[in-house]
Amino acid sequence: MKVLLVVNPSASSVTARTRIVIQKALSADHRLEVAATSRRGHATRLAQSAANDGIDVVVVLGGDGTLNEAANGLAGSETALAAVPGGSTNVFARTLGLPDDPVEATGALLDAIEAGSLRRVGLGCANDRYFLFHAGVGFDAAVVEQVERKGGLLKRFAGHPLFVAAAVDTWARHYDRSSPAFRVSSRSVHEAPGDDGDDLGEAAEVEGLMAVVLNTDPYTYLGTRGLSLAPATRLDTPLSVVTLRSLAPQRLLPVLAAAAGLGRRLADDPNVDIRDDVAEARLVANRPVPWQVDGDHLGDAEELHFRHVPDALDLVVPLGSPAFS
Structure with missing residues (x-):
């Protein structure tokens, strides 16, 4: 499976060590690419490019804002979104039932991918x-x-x-x-x-x-x-x-x-x-x-x-x- 890891290096819980551990875990059984965001809206463009390039899953290590940007880039595509909590509150990841620890959450996501646990979900839209x-x-x-x-x-x-x-x-x-x-x-x-x-x-x-x-x-x-x-x-x-x-x-x-x-x-x-x-x-x-x-x-x-x-x-x-x- 082709996976893109999008990392927000400025997110509250993202450290160099955490990022390396997650990269190793994801690359063990999947073809992994890694990209770091550098500005507002960057995750949207990275996610759009991933969908256009046939990436299967975009994993986001960051906060809710980075997740939102990625979701806006993936909406309507066949590329799936996966959340790894890296922010200060991580509302969406916690709502999904993921562990607060990003390394543990990555393990839970890998189990879900192996089990084929993907759902097509609805989104809200405010203006566009x-x-x-x-x-x-x-x-x-x-x-x-x-x-x-x-x-x-x-x-x-x-x-x-x-x-x-x-x-x-x-x-x-x-x-x-x-x-x-x-x-x-x-x-x-x-x-x-x-x-x-x-x-x-x-x-x-x-x-x-x-x-x-x-x-x-x-x-x-x-x-x-x-x-x-x-x-x-x-x-x-x-x-x-x-x-x-x-x-x-x-x-x-x-x-x-x-x-x-x-x-x-x-x-x-x-x-x-x-x-x-x-x-x-x-x-x-x-x-x-x-x-x-x-x-x-x-x-x-x-x-x-x-x-x-x-x-x-x-x-x-x-x-x-x-x-x-």
């Missing part, structure tokens, strides 16, 4: 950008923006405490919480598209300050605990859209507790609008709002269109993965 696990708009993306501004060595070594500090700082100083930032409408897979391309069915619009469109769950991890916003969402289901109406402390803290599995169910919280089985959604901003996909900040937008793209990507799935319903 695919995402593996979620896209975030508003407060969520503003936090990601602050993390990227303070990133570099601090992100490499501070990890989750940096995200928590950035969230508090963003809430206090870097995001307008005074009025709704946008409104969201959606159409479920059980509703037929309207004759008008802008008609997303009967679901009423909801206003909010933060929205997350999920292709799988959990939303993210805090330490070892997953924060779950849409428990029914898996890689073999349509999207879910979760909107927070208010970020006031007395309304936000119960949401965080419910997402962590503490307190009442998130679906019972009046501050949260949850829509499952979503085929497409449209977000119209009252003012330019930040947005991100898979933890990669993409700037500000005034309108975003989300859609579920079934059977978009071949994925190497570890044996016994919990990412499917």
Whole structure:
């Protein structure tokens, strides 16, 4: 089998020793090529070239952002994607059930490849950008923006405490919480598209300050605990859209507790609008709002269109993965 290993040498958990061990493991039974990313968007171009050259599997050693870029390069092709955790949070790799240690994860992937454990999975798409696990708009993306501004060595070594500090700082100083930032409408897979391309069915619009469109769950991890916003969402289901109406402390803290599995169910919280089985959604901003996909900040937008793209990507799935319903 022809395998390309794409390495992000700047990712938080990538070391020279780890890279060498993984290269030796992958090359033992497969024809291996190795490429290192050097700039934003590089993984997308490397993955596109791999698909065009008939590579069977692209293995990504990096964080969620590098994985997202590779997925965008492979979507619609017959080349499979495999994730090796190399970032600070590694949401997608952990969602698949891979070990946190990149060398152990490589072993699990080699077992999966030998067993032929590949699945064709759906992706989310925000405008023209695919995402593996979620896209975030508003407060969520503003936090990601602050993390990227303070990133570099601090992100490499501070990890989750940096995200928590950035969230508090963003809430206090870097995001307008005074009025709704946008409104969201959606159409479920059980509703037929309207004759008008802008008609997303009967679901009423909801206003909010933060929205997350999920292709799988959990939303993210805090330490070892997953924060779950849409428990029914898996890689073999349509999207879910979760909107927070208010970020006031007395309304936000119960949401965080419910997402962590503490307190009442998130679906019972009046501050949260949850829509499952979503085929497409449209977000119209009252003012330019930040947005991100898979933890990669993409700037500000005034309108975003989300859609579920079934059977978009071949994925190497570890044996016994919990990412499917």
